[in-house]
Amino acid sequence: MNxxxxxxxxxxxxxxxxxxxxxxxxxxxxxxxxxxxxxxxxARLLDSLGVGFxxxxxxxxxxxxxxxxxxxxxxxxxxxxxxxxxFGSTRRPGVAAADDPQVRALLDSRAPxxxxxxxxxxxxxxxxxxxxxxxxxxxxxxxVRLLVSEGRxxxxxxxxxxxxxxxxxxxxxxxxxSGVDAGADVVVLCDTNGGQLxxxxxxxxxxxxARTGFRVxxxxxxxxxxxxxxxxxxxxxxxxxxxCTANGYGERTGNADLxxxxxxxxTKLGMPVLPAESLPELTRVSHALAEIANLAxxxxxxxxxxxAFAHKAGLHASAIKVDPELYNHVDPATVGNGMRVLxxxxxxxxxxxxxxRELGLDLAGRPDAVGRAVRRVKELEARGWxxxxxxxxxxxxxRRELEESETEAPFSLESYRxxxxxxxxxxxxxxxxxxxxxxxxxxxxxxxxxxxxHALDAALRKALEPAMPWLSSVELADYKVRILVEHPGxxxxxxxxxxxxxxxxxxxxxxxxxxxxxxxWLALCDALxxxxxxxxxxxx
Numbered sequence: 313m314n315x316x317x318x319x320x321x322x323x324x325x326x327x328x329x330x331x332x333x334x335x336x337x338x339x340x341x342x343x344x345x346x347x348x349x350x351x352x353x354x355a356r357l358l359d360s361l362g363v364g365f366x367x368x369x370x371x372x373x374x375x376x377x378x379x380x381x382x383x384x385x386x387x388x389x390x391x392x393x394x395x396x397x398x399f400g401s402t403r404r405p406g407v408a409a410a411d412d413p414q415v416r417a418l419l420d421s422r423a424p425x426x427x428x429x430x431x432x433x434x435x436x437x438x439x440x441x442x443x444x445x446x447x448x449x450x451x452x453x454x455x456v457r458l459l460v461s462e463g464r465x466x467x468x469x470x471x472x473x474x475x476x477x478x479x480x481x482x483x484x485x486x487x488x489x490s491g492v493d494a495g496a497d498v499v500v501l502c503d504t505n506g507g508q509l510x511x512x513x514x515x516x517x518x519x520x521x522a523r524t525g526f527r528v529x530x531x532x533x534x535x536x537x538x539x540x541x542x543x544x545x546x547x548x549x550x551x552x553x554x555x556c557t558a559n560g561y562g563e564r565t566g567n568a569d570l571x572x573x574x575x576x577x578x579t580k581l582g583m584p585v586l587p588a589e590s591l592p593e594l595t596r597v598s599h600a601l602a603e604i605a606n607l608a609x610x611x612x613x614x615x616x617x618x619x620a621f622a623h624k625a626g627l628h629a630s631a632i633k634v635d636p637e638l639y640n641h642v643d644p645a646t647v648g649n650g651m652r653v654l655x656x657x658x659x660x661x662x663x664x665x666x667x668x669r670e671l672g673l674d675l676a677g678r679p680d681a682v683g684r685a686v687r688r689v690k691e692l693e694a695r696g697w698x699x700x701x702x703x704x705x706x707x708x709x710x711r712r713e714l715e716e717s718e719t720e721a722p723f724s725l726e727s728y729r730x731x732x733x734x735x736x737x738x739x740x741x742x743x744x745x746x747x748x749x750x751x752x753x754x755x756x757x758x759x760x761x762x763x764x765x766h767a768l769d770a771a772l773r774k775a776l777e778p779a780m781p782w783l784s785s786v787e788l789a790d791y792k793v794r795i796l797v798e799h800p801g802x803x804x805x806x807x808x809x810x811x812x813x814x815x816x817x818x819x820x821x822x823x824x825x826x827x828x829x830x831x832x833w834l835a836l837c838d839a840l841x842x843x844x845x846x847x848x849x850x851x852x
Contacts, residue, residue: 315395315396315422315423315424316391316394316395316424317395317424317425317464317465318364318395318465319362319363319364319365319393319394319395320392320393321362321392321393321587322362322364322393322585322586322587323584323585323586323587323588324583324584324585326364327552328364328552328553328583328585329364329365329498329529329552329553329554330362330363330364330365330554330556330570330573330574330585330586331363331364331365331367331397331467331529331553331554331555331556332358332363332365332366332367332394332555332556332557332558332570333367333399333531333555333556333557333567334354334358334367334557334558334561334570334601335351335354335355335366335367335368335369335380336367336368336369336370336377336399337367337555337557337561337562337563337567338557338558338561338562338567339369339561340562340563341561341562341563341566341605342563343606343607344561344605344606344607346376346604346605347376348376348379348380348383350604351368351369351376351377351380352380352383352384352388352389353604354558354601354604355368355384355389355391355394355396356389357597357600357601357604358394358558358597358601359391359392359393359394360392360393360590360593360597361393361586361590361593361594361597362393362394362586362587362590363393363394363570363586364393364394364395365394365395365396365397365425366391366394366395366396366397367397367398367399367427367555368380368381368384368396368397368398368399368423369381369398369399370398370399370400371398371400371417371418371420371421371423372400372413372414372416372417372418372420372421373400373414373417378417378421381396381398381421381422381423382421384396384423385421385422385423393587395424395425395465396423396424396425397423397425397426397427397467398418398421398423398425398426398427399426399427399429399469400414400415400417400418400426400427400428400429401414401428401429401430402415402428402429402430402451402452402454402455402456403415403451403454403455404451405441405442405443405447405448405451406447408454409454409455409457409458410458412455415455415458415459418459418464419459419462419464423464424463424464424465425464425465425466425467426459426464426465426466426467427466427467427468427469427500428452428455428456428459428466428467428468428469428491428496429469429471430448430451430452430468430469430470430471430487430491431448431471431472431476431487432470432471432472432473432476432477432483432484432487432488432502433471433472433473433475433476433479433480433483433484434476434479434480434483434484435476435479436471436472436476437483445483445486445487448487449486449487449489449490450490452468452487452490452491452494453490453491453493453494454494455494456468456490456491456494456495456496457494457495460494460495465497466491466495466496466497467496467497467498467499467500467529467553468488468491468492468496468498468499468500469500469502469531469555470484470487470488470491470499470500470501470502471502471504472502472504472505473501473502473503473504474501474502474503474507474508474512474513474516475504475505475507477516477520478516485520485523485524488520488524488526489524492524492526497527498527498528498529498552498553499526499527499528499529500528500529500530500531500553500555501516501517501520501528501529501530501531501546501551502531502532503530503531503532503533503539503542504531504533505533505535506532506533506534506535506536506539506564506565507535507536508532508536508538508542509536509538509542510538510541510542510544510545511545513530513532513542513545513546513549514545514546514548514549515549517530517545517546517549517550517551518549518550521549521550521551527552527553528546528550528551528552528553529551529552529553529554529555530542530543530546530547530551530553530554530555531555531567531568532546532555532567532568533562533564533565533566533567534560534562534564534565534566534567534568535564535565537565539560539566539567539568539569540560540568540569540572540573540576540614542568543556543568543573544573544576544577544580544581547577547581547583548581554568554573554577555567555568556568556569556570556573556574557569557570558570558571558597558598558601559571559598559601559602559605559607559609559610559613560572560613561605569613569614571594571598571613571614571615571616571647572613572614572615574586574591574594575594575614575615575616575642575647578591579642579646579647591646591647591648592645592646592647592648593648594615594616594647594648594649595615595616595647595648595649596648598613598616599616615642615647615649616647616648616649617649618649620644620649621640621644621649621650621651622651664682664685664686664689664710667706667710668710671703671706671707671710673707673710673711673714675710675714678714681710681713681714681715682713684713685709685710685713688709688713689706689709692824695805695824696796696805696807696824697807697822697824698807698822699822701809701820701822702809702820702821702822703819703820704812704819704820704821704838704839704842705820705821705822705835705838705842707842708838708841708842708845711845721837721840721841721844722750722776722779722780722840722841722844723748723749723750723775723776724748724749725746725747725748725837726747726748726749726754727746727747728744728745728746728747728768728771728833729744729745730742730743730744730764730767730768730829731743731744732764741760741761741762742760742761742762742763742764742766742767743758743759743760743761743767744758744759744760744761744764744767744768744770744771745757745758745771746768746771746772746775748772748775748776750775750776750779751779755775755776756775757771757772757774757775758771758774759771759773759774764828764829764832765791765828765829765832765836768829768832768833768836769788769836772836772840776840780840780844780847782814782843782847783840783843785814785815786812786813786814786839786840786843787812787813787814788810788811788812789811789812789813789818790809790810790811791808791809791810791811791832792808792809792811793806793807793808793809793828794806794807794808794809804826805824805825805826806824806825806826806827806828806831807822807823807824807831808822808823808824808828808831808832808834808835809821809822809835810822810823810832810835810836810838810839812839812842812843814843819839819842819843821835821836821838821839821842822834822835822838823835823836823837823838
């Protein structure tokens with residue numbers, strides 16, 4: 313076989329394995345369903361990151377996985393760093409390995425590396441497999457020996473190992489021994505039920521390494537929210553092969569998150585487990601993989617989440633203003649992320665000065681403006697406004713406190729009206745009319761939409777586009793409404809977030825009012841004023 317069976321291009325080579333199982337174990341997460349094209353795209357992204365092994369799925373058990381391996385073998389998947397892995401089970405009890413269709417499917421996949429799963433808990437052997445320990449060990453050795461004789465590199469996943477080792481250590485070790493004696497390179501200790509804690513994991517891994525001398529790997533589920541910690545603890549105890557999934561995807565509560573594990577190994581333990589140029593790509597790849605999975609990126613995910621280095625408290629901001637390292641455990645740029653300062657009712661002068669710097673505004677020499685802005689933010693937040701996710705509205709607020717004339721709206725409102733028309737055929741149409749003054753001229757425009765906000769936006773554009781031709785490039789990218797719980801019932805205050813885009817950049821504005829249409833109007837107006845400001849600066 314001429315396909316790689318070991319990582320290439322990773323600093324530690326074959327001495328340490330970063331093994332990704334997103335396409336098999338990660339795909340078991342509720343809500344994820346990869347097409348074959350998706351699987352190929354995921355594999356390419358993981359390979360670009362520099363992981364050592366990519367487990368592509370279970371050929372023979374799932375038609376999509378069988379097709380994935382066939383297309384990969386035919387040249388649709390060119391891997392630069394990783395070796396492709398097929399996952400499957402050992403032969404069945406009482407059947408020769410060469411005659412088992414599942415084992416034959418592993419060989420037919422043409423994957424250069426095979427990971428076999430085997431029961432290592434005597435209770436599972438006797439109750440689930442309905443056989444004895446001797447046959448379970450023979451199932452492992454026979455299958456491994458056949459695959460090795462066919463030129464495959466073999467890893468052994470010892471399923472339920474930690475529970476099985478606690479119940480009957482001799483049985484668990486006998487399964488490992490049968491695999492190693494037959495030619496398996498790595499025995500992976502699996503916390504299949506996800507019930508272990510870091511000290512338990514470390515103690516067991518260290519004991520197994522000391523008793524056997526085997527090369528040991530670790531595979532952790534996240535049922536105790538300790539999968540990442542358990543994986544790192546296993547490495548510190550002697551494991552040299554870590555199995556992870558992108559963003560921690562997996563069934564139930566998921567698996568050890570690839571990005572957090574790599575982040576910890578590199579930045580905390582000084583282990584260069586990926587190529588140096590790959591670490592700044594962690595955030596980008598994490599988000600790209602979330603898009604393929606059709607899941608929103610986890611904003612609070614360690615290392616790569618958009619909030620991983622976001623600071624809200626004024627005390628934090630004061631320290632960060634002196635030295636960003638005082639409240640960041642690593643430089644965000646190391647993993648391709650960035651630091652953000654959130655402005656809320658907790659904000660102080662330091663928070664606003666740092667946020668202003670982030671937005672390109674120098675507030676350091678304007679203590680009067682900063683003081684007014686702090687008071688204004690606290691006043692508005694007390695009424696339900698939130699600027700955490702609305703940087704464009706915050707920037708306008710800061711500029712207004714700096715008394716910049718450019719922040720004045722390029723139009724003034726005389727009035728607007730929105731009506732809802734429920735027609736005889738059942739169709740519901742909204743119609744909005746706006747009366748504005750633009751450059752001293754009175755303009756009236758009417759437009760329809762599939763909802764009151766859509767109609768209002770359309771009428772506003774219709775009125776303004778003759779004077780502002782750039783409006784045609786601006787579109788409403790997202791619209792979110794939240795009813796504030798502090799004001800329950802039909803009199804509740806509504807907060808609206810509007811995300812706008814001009815094809816090159818996006819910006820978010822906020823509006824708050826007891827009437828959802830007025831809250832939307834405030835956010836829409838801020839969005840257009842913000843864009844007008846950008847146009848003026850570009851022209852200037």
